Amino acid sequence: MSDPRVEGDTTTVQVLEVLEPGLLTTVQDAGRPGLGHLGIPQGGFADPWSGALANLLAGAPAEAPLLEITALGPRLAVLAALAVGLTGADLGAVAGTADAIRAGRGRRLDPGRAHAIEIGEELAFDPTLAVPNTGFRAYLAVPGGLAVPRVLGSAATSLAGGFGGLAGRALRAGDRLSSVLPGPARPSGTTSAPWSDSPSRPFLPPGTVRGRVRVVPLGASRPAPLEHLCSRPWQVAPTSDRMGLRLDGVALPSGSGEALSHGVVRGTIQVPPDGRPIVLLADHQPTGGYPVVGVAADADAAVLGQLAPGDEVRFEAIPLQAALEARRAVRDALPGLARDPANSGAGRWDELWRWARG
């Protein structure tokens, strides 16, 4: 067992070592809001629902730092027994000894649950076990959250800015990750999110549909070709990233091309001169100058964050009030999990704290 290290008021223990980093694995949290006037993006979880849920399943605060895993997952050595929260896309997570995993005998870790993993095991992602059409990003959380220095108030990795997370970069082999509140949190069996057995919309927030994005029109003085946007499907282009989804399809009529830059939000749908829309994601720039046709309901942030290159996406115009109700439904679904000690592991905190303090 690793020795706990006390740093100031915080006890940390090394819990994971990166053996292979995967395609793009970064530390993310709820981001750094309130700095748009300095040009600094909020950043944070690309799929905020899955990020918060993974943390709650692991027994961490909803906004705590965790690993955001893109398409092809990492291989991690487990340095301390702990319970991890796993959500988002099913990228084929397995746990077990290195030999067992290599022989295809690893324990399969389903998303939407907390899983106990043991010291000396590996936690890996086998792409041959990944389930198609479940999304693009998985979230892996540890009890108490990852111990990562805050930069401008957040541990979120800004890849474009080169700061936050682990020196502003994606994980690489040899990185060691510590948990703020580690411990032998062993859930009796596994803990599941209540809707995770619904095959029609696995792991997405209530009321949302994979590949469907609801859009709130702009004000009366800014009419825009929303009918065009909503009348046909679009494909997610491979040039998409955490800043924005670039969409291929029948190009929209583009406006003058360049307007005065103004503040924008996650979910803003811009139309550059080539008529192919861009939907802004977590790392979007705080201001933009392209014409805007509408803003995605924030309840669908999880849908947007789980779209992979090649996926099809459809837009549906809804009134502002409907977007508000959708937002309320998503918000109200999470605290239920947080309050339930069986899900959140919160009941174990006192015990874990004493253990970690030695």
Added chain:
Amino acid sequence: MTGAVEQPRLPSVEPFGEAALLVTLGDTLDVVTARRAQALATAIRSSVGDDPRWADIVPAAASVLVRFDPLALEREAVRETVARLATEVPAAPPRPADARTHAIRVAYGGEDGPDLAALAAVTGMRVEDVIDLHASEEYEVAFLGFAPGFAYLLSVPDPIALPRLATPRPRVPRGSVGIAGRATGIYPAPLPGGWRLIGRTDAILFDPLDPDPVRLRPGDAVRFEPR
């Protein structure tokens, strides 16, 4: 005018998704309008303090985006507060009292400013005259956006105020000084971008580890000194 877009009365306050309002103060890129946007953002901030239900207040060229928690605040109350403050913004606010002046040393042309020669050719000016003209102006930081610490500086003199390149570069080197219409600016980090690059500076414009991470703040004056 038939079929014309209904022109909003300014200032206009309109929804921008379910969790934000966009206040539009004007439709031009100029120092006075930018100061008005900054003044409105400052007024909103001092009115709401550090209430976390007001998530972000982002002033830009001629607008202020106000993000708020629509489940914790009534949209209509937010709209009324913002609209009232917008009508109280002075017609021509002064430069902020704490504004500073920065001298930025720039290596113009060559590899540092790959678009300088072409810009001179388009304008019919000599390269040295383009440099003199760009460096003769005292610019004001209108607002920050695009990237951490990226300041939009106004106003580029007319003869050299050329629009962006038709095709943006996938990667512009850190410190590059560019022109886009009436605005000039410095790339604080390697970024994609379509501004016409005329020079480059070693100045550090953004340091995330500094509690005061941004060097150029709205209202600050900036002079470029040819190296």
